[in-house]
Amino acid sequence: MLTRRGWAVAAVAAVAVAMAGWFGARSLNGVVAPAAVALAAGYVQLRRTPRPDLRVEAPEYGFAGDAAEVAVAFDTETPLAGAVELTARGPLALAGDSVETTVTDEPIAFGLELSERGVGAVGPVELRVEDVFGLWTATHRYSIRRDVTVFPRRRRLTDANELAALDRTLGIDGRDRFDQLREYERGDSLRDVHWKTSAKRTDDLVVMEYEADDRRGRIELLAEADPGRADETAEAAASVAGYLLDAGVAVGLTLxxxxxxPGTGPAHRIAVYAALARLSAGTVVDSRRGNPDVAVEGFEGEAVRVAAAGRSVEFARLAGPPAEPAVSPGSERSGRAAVADGGERR
Incomplete structure (x- = not known):
């Protein structure tokens, strides 16, 4: 369709045609011919320009309060002037949802804010391009969707007395025997980083790996909340689960x-946080309740509490500043781009 500039050129050409009837063909040749050529050339350019293929790279997950980035790239043989518009839904907010730029095969970055826990999505993408004269515009819509899971905020547990009692109760006050050094993997606890060895390297961190200790067993964590308390409960459960996983404990989670x-390792940590991102209000039924080692409860009229072996403490007493995330925001971008080569053109 015509842009505002295109309509203006068409209007000027129409006026010139009208004036030609009064003043002769010279007005027609001097104004209408260039306008007609420009309109025709712009139309042919857009019609012959193939619809660019789209690649979108977005984080699969991150923590509430973090900032990430979505990269949008188009496969096009010739640069095109236009605007790219991206949509975000759920607990996600874009720093700017529309960018006017020259569309090439270079990525276009959108700032993404992970405002609160939950599951959101980015997409669809809309591309509006113009011909070289800015007279015609075409719109390409890409029905693409990338889900982004926003984990609850995780806080560092700091009350020494309560933590010591919790460690003794759960039997996690020791460390396994050292086994080997290996390269850092996404999800490893920062407490296991061997800083002295890492300082000698420039490409990656090195972590200490410990021998498995079958005597330690596993910890069953249960979390439940009344309506309106799910966010606080999820944050408390994520903090407790992270603390236990950092200690090398196999953690099972019932919601x-x-x-x-129960399990350990980076993939299991992500699964636990993802489940807590989806936590909704409710109580675990007796048939699934079992005998949890730790219960995180957010009931109406009470502070969120952490209970273990008959001891119960308010989570606010344990909670300190935000913990250093063991799962980096924006992870899983590499090699996980969504590609869209179909869609609508109008």
Whole structure:
């Protein structure tokens, strides 16, 4: 369709045609011919320009309060002037949802704010391009969607007395025997980083790996909340689960509508945080309740509490500043780009 400039050129040409009837063909040749050529050339350019393929790279997950980035790139043989518009839904907010730029195969970055826990999505993408004269415009819509899971905020547990009692109760007050050094992997605890060895390297961190200790067993964590308390409960449960996982404990998680079997390691940590990102209000039924080692409860009229072996403490007493994330925001971008080569043109 015509742009504002295109309509203006067409209007000037129409006026010139009208004036030609009064003043002769010279007015027609001097104004209408260049306008007609420009309009025709712009139309042909857009019609012959193939619809660019789209690549979108977005984080699969991150923590509430973090900032990430979405990269949008188009496969096009010739640069095109235009605007790119991106949509974000759920607990996600874009720093700017529209960018006017020259569209090439270089990525276009959009700042993404992970405002609160939950599951959101980025997409669709709309590309509006113009011909070289700015007279015609074409719109390409890409029905692409990338889900982004926003984990609850995780806080560092700081009360020494309560933590010592918790460690003794759960039997996690020791460390396994040292086994080997290896390269840092996404999800490893920063407490296991061997800083002296890492300082000698420029490409990556090195972490200490410990021998498995079958005597330690596993910890079952249960979390439930009344309506309006799910966010606080999820934050407390994520903090406690992170603390236990940092200690090398196998953690199982039971929620009103989800269950994660006990495990350790980066992938298990992500699964636990993802389940807590989806935590909704409710109580675990007796048939699924079992005998949890630790219960995180957010009931109406009470502070969120952490209970273990008959001891119960308000989470606010344990909670300190935000913990250093063991899962980097924006992870899983490499090699996980969504590609869209179909869609609508109008």
């Amino acid at each position: 009103p509508s989800d269950r994660i079997e």
